[in-house]
Amino acid sequence: MQYRRCGNSGIQLPALSLGLWHNFGDMDERSNYRKILHTAFDQGITHFDLANNYGPPPGSAESNFGKLLKEDFGAYRDELIISSKAGYTMWEGPYGDWGSKKYLVSSLDQSLKRMQLDYVDIFYHHRPDPLTPLEETMGALDLIVRQGKALYAGISNYPADKAKEAITLLKRMGTPCLIHQPKYSMFVRWAEEGLLDVLEEHGVGCIPFSPLAQGLLTNRYLNGVPEGSRASKGVFLKAVDITSDKIGKIKALNGIALERGQSLAQMALAWLLKDKRVTSVLIGASRPEQLLDSIACLNNTQFEKEELERIELILQ
Numbered sequence: 001m002q003y004r005r006c007g008n009s010g011i012q013l014p015a016l017s018l019g020l021w022h023n024f025g026d027m028d029e030r031s032n033y034r035k036i037l038h039t040a041f042d043q044g045i046t047h048f049d050l051a052n053n054y055g056p057p058p059g060s061a062e063s064n065f066g067k068l069l070k071e072d073f074g075a076y077r078d079e080l081i082i083s084s085k086a087g088y089t090m091w092e093g094p095y096g097d098w099g100s101k102k103y104l105v106s107s108l109d110q111s112l113k114r115m116q117l118d119y120v121d122i123f124y125h126h127r128p129d130p131l132t133p134l135e136e137t138m139g140a141l142d143l144i145v146r147q148g149k150a151l152y153a154g155i156s157n158y159p160a161d162k163a164k165e166a167i168t169l170l171k172r173m174g175t176p177c178l179i180h181q182p183k184y185s186m187f188v189r190w191a192e193e194g195l196l197d198v199l200e201e202h203g204v205g206c207i208p209f210s211p212l213a214q215g216l217l218t219n220r221y222l223n224g225v226p227e228g229s230r231a232s233k234g235v236f237l238k239a240v241d242i243t244s245d246k247i248g249k250i251k252a253l254n255g256i257a258l259e260r261g262q263s264l265a266q267m268a269l270a271w272l273l274k275d276k277r278v279t280s281v282l283i284g285a286s287r288p289e290q291l292l293d294s295i296a297c298l299n300n301t302q303f304e305k306e307e308l309e310r311i312e313l314i315l316q
Helices: 030-042 060-072 074-079 101-115 134-146 160-173 195-202 244-259 264-273 288-299 305-315
Strands: 003-005 012-014 016-019 047-049 081-086 120-125 150-156 177-181 281-283
Touching: 012 016, 016 030, 016 288, 030 060, 030 288, 060 074, 060 101, 081 101, 081 150, 101 120, 101 134, 120 134, 120 177, 134 150, 134 160, 150 160, 160 177, 160 195, 177 195, 244 264, 244 305, 264 281, 264 288
Parallel strands: 016 047, 016 281, 047 081, 081 120, 120 150, 150 177
Antiparallel strands: 003 012
8 A cells, every 4th residue: 555645744644545435334234344444454545534424324334334443443543544524414403414613513523422433533524515604614623623523624525716715714723624525536627627736735635535436437337327336226326427428438448448457447546646636535345356456556556648648538
């Protein structure tokens, strides 16, 4: 495993981190996600990323992770970076969503109980809140760090202008923003429109999520939408979004990946890691073998200029 400095901080993160968005809920098989966690840690993945609403049902990923943390990883807590978030709908009523101090503080208290932890290493505001003043939301992150419930503060899904404002506020409060978690892949590139520059300028790390575009950047969709795939279920990825043009791009990218001796998924991960502004990339896994396949991307993260030019032509 390779480790990279997170912005201007003292923290290093593994080049690949494990996200528990899917596959760790009450509907999933415990023996399988236990093996996934063991495999990740054995391979040097020291960062596990959660959120209050991960499951399903919401909260179950944290509860299940907390049980395994206590049973299997109790002696290794100080070797782990554990993160959680709040910002999306978690409970009914006016205090279970968005970015108020009430919601963020209450949510983290609940998360710590579910995970049986005294603190998380990183606590994020999960998305910008158009109605709550940014000073209140960032003030909540500052309070949480000062209370010792989190060691570092982060933000997620903030566009460049809001990210810059949030980073400035946190710095002024004395709790620097450690990291930003944007949606970023070959197919979703809004982070390149100013955000990465802001993060570099202010010494803030970057950890993209959905690096495989919900599975599009794998060999699964080379021949359309297979039965049982995420797109066939139509939750976060819809079959109507997988057009013939998109499939053509996937096939062309797969051709370059094969020339590099990689799978399409491995090349998509390596493509993100080529940028020094990216600290780590969040990967998911439904089984241990899938995780090992993703980690193999680290065998080749260098791109020739001609390869990058060909990739850009395909993505236009």
